[in-house]
Amino acid sequence: MQQQQAQKGETHVLLVDARALRRAELAAFLTDWAMENGVAVLAVAPEDLGGMPRPQTSIALGILNLGAGSVKAVAGAEWLQALLGTMPSTPVAVISDLDTAEEVVAALRLGVRGFLPTSTEPAIALRTLSFIMQGGSFFPPTALLEDRPARPQPTGMIDLGLRGVEAARLTLLTPRQQAVLRHLQAGLSNKEIGNLLDLRESAVKDDVRHIMRRLGAANRTQAALAADPDRWPGRPPERNGPI
Structure with missing residues (x-):
């Protein structure tokens, strides 16, 4: 054609x-x-x-x-x-x-x-x-997930391909940080995330920094890849009140 x-x-x-x-x-x-x-x-x-x-x-x-x-x-x-x-x-x-x-x-x-x-x-x-x-x-x-045969994992661990990260770390994210991470996974900028969550861009930047530290990620791309929120083990229920 x-x-x-x-x-x-x-x-x-x-x-x-x-x-x-x-x-x-x-x-x-x-x-x-x-x-x-x-x-x-x-x-x-x-x-x-x-x-x-x-x-x-x-x-x-x-x-x-x-x-x-x-x-x-x-x-x-x-x-x-x-x-x-x-x-x-x-x-x-x-x-x-x-x-x-x-x-x-x-x-x-x-x-x-x-x-x-x-x-x-x-x-x-x-x-x-x-x-x-x-x-x-x-x-x-x-x-x-890597295209290799599965191998036994210690309880509470997820193989991220980059390094093992305790699943418990994911539950330590606040509900707001969880929301920021979901939008980060969708490829949104800090400004776009702030507009969606009614937050200052600087606040989103701080949340991204905390998320990276919790997940052991070197940059926002690794943080975006670091977890699927729907698969987080022991994910705490959404709650009202201060975040």
Whole structure:
């Protein structure tokens, strides 16, 4: 299929999808968001990547939409590698119907900066794409699971792939910090989290710092990956009163 033409001088989000109708639908969904971010959507089929007019075309973000395809399959891996090779210094995100640990880890190892399951809420998906385009990284909590045989864990421990962290630490987060962590996992900035929780940005920054310390994370990306709140063992019930 003939690729959509890039306009010289524009900055684009490059959307790659093998299915023409699905590609058109996702491009339409992204159009308003792209305009708000000062970019245009350039939608192409995987076979068109070799004919990209580089370096005249400026790409701010690459997106590979796999649908039910797998990044571990030959075709999916080749498409992703071609996209990464076309723009090695540009962040790339994968959108997929599959969100297993093995799928997320495979994409991560190939060099993507984000992985969005199609089960993601549309508004959150758009904010997450903005976060990735601005230099952030986002992976669902399944990225914490490694594609290796399970091994016995001490009681109350979670294998984070980065280091073991006592599950009890998660329960020591206050309800507000738990809420901040959930939004952090969605890729929101401190300012956006503050707006949602009616907090000053400085207060959110302090909460993020406490969360990182509790989880043993070196940065906010590691903190965002450090736990799935719905799976926290012994999670205390929400309560009213001072936080």
